[in-house]
Amino acid sequence: xxVLTQPPSVSVAPGQTARITCGxxxxxxxxxxxxQQKPGQAPVVVIYYDSDRPSGSPxxxxxxxxGNTATLTLSGVEAGDEADYYCxxxxxxxxxxxxxxGTKLTVL
Amino acid sequence: xxxxxxxxxxxxxxPETLSLTxxxxxxxxxxxxxxxxxxxxxxxxxxxxxxxxxYSGSTTYNPSLKSRVSISADTSKNEFSLKxxxxxxxxxxxYYCARVGGQxxxxxxxxxxxxxxxxxx
Numbered sequence: 001x002x003v004l005t006q007p008p009s010v011s012v013a014p015g016q017t018a019r020i021t022c023g024x025x026x027x028x029x030x031x032x033x034x035x036q037q038k039p040g041q042a043p044v045v046v047i048y049y050d051s052d053r054p055s056g057s058p059x060x061x062x063x064x065x066x067g068n069t070a071t072l073t074l075s076g077v078e079a080g081d082e083a084d085y086y087c088x089x090x091x092x093x094x095x096x097x098x099x100x101x102g103t104k105l106t107v108l
Numbered sequence: 109x110x111x112x113x114x115x116x117x118x119x120x121x122x123p124e125t126l127s128l129t130x131x132x133x134x135x136x137x138x139x140x141x142x143x144x145x146x147x148x149x150x151x152x153x154x155x156x157x158x159x160x161x162x163y164s165g166s167t168t169y170n171p172s173l174k175s176r177v178s179i180s181a182d183t184s185k186n187e188f189s190l191k192x193x194x195x196x197x198x199x200x201x202x203y204y205c206a207r208v209g210g211q212x213x214x215x216x217x218x219x220x221x222x223x224x225x226x227x228x229x
Contacts, residue, residue: 001171033215035155042204042219043155054217086155090213095168097145097208097216102154 002091004100011106012077020103022070022087032070034063035086037102043086047072074105082107110135112205114223120199121229126192130205130220131185138163138183143208145216146179146190148201156201160208161188195227 005023012018022032032050035043045054047063050070060075074081087100116128130144137144145160159169161179169177173192181188192199202224206216 031213042222045215045217048215096170097157099155099157
C-alpha cells in the first residue's frame with residue numbers, strides 16, 4: 001500500500017516560514033490535500049488539489065507538489081497556526097485513501 | 109451547506125461490535141458523485157482511513173480492517189453507518205465521518221465533529 005511520510009514535528013518562530021513535507025513515491029503524479037487539526041477538533045482542509053486554498057483558509061497557506069515530495073508552506077506563522085497537519089491523497093493503484101502520519105507544528 | 113453528525117454508543121465491550129451512524133443534513137447521500145467515509149484517530153495518534161460507501165452504494169475498505177468492517181448507507185434516512193466487529197482496546201478512538209467531494213481524488217470535506225468510542229470491559 002502507498003505510504004506518505006511526514007516529519008513528526010516542525011518548530012518555527014512567529015513571523016517566520018514553516019514548511020511541512022509529505023513524501024511518497026512519485027507523489028507529484030497524484031493529488032494531495034492538507035488538513036489542519038487543532039486539539040479537540042475535527043480536521044479541516046486548508047489546501048486541496050495540491051495548491052488551491054478553500055475559502056476561509058488564510059492566504060499565508062500555500063501548497064506545492066512535485067517529484068517525491070509535496071509541501072505545505074505557512075508564511076508569516078502566527079501562534080494560532082499551532083496544530084497538527086496531515087497530508088492525504090487517493091491512491092488510484094489500490095483504490096484507497098491514504099493519510100500521512102501527521103506533523104505537529106510548534107510556534108516558538 | 110452539508111453537515112455531518114456521528115452518533116452511537118461511547119463504550120463497547122470486547123469482542124462486541126462497534127456501531128456508529130452518520131446523519132447527513134443539507135445534502136443527500138445518494139446524489140452527486142460523493143463518497144461517504146469513516147476515519148478514526150486513536151488517542152494521541154494520527155488519522156486512519158477506515159472505509160467508504162459511494163453515492164451508488166459500492167464500498168471500499170482499508171485492507172488492515174477489511175475483515176471486520178462493514179459500511180452501508182440508508183438513503184431513506186439520509187445516513188450512513190459503520191460496523192466494526194470483534195473490537196479490542198486497540199479500536200479505542202475518535203471516529204469521524206466525512207464526505208469525499210466530487211470524485212475519489214477530492215478532499216475529505218466536511219467532517220463530523222467526531223465520536224469517542226472506548227473499548228473496555
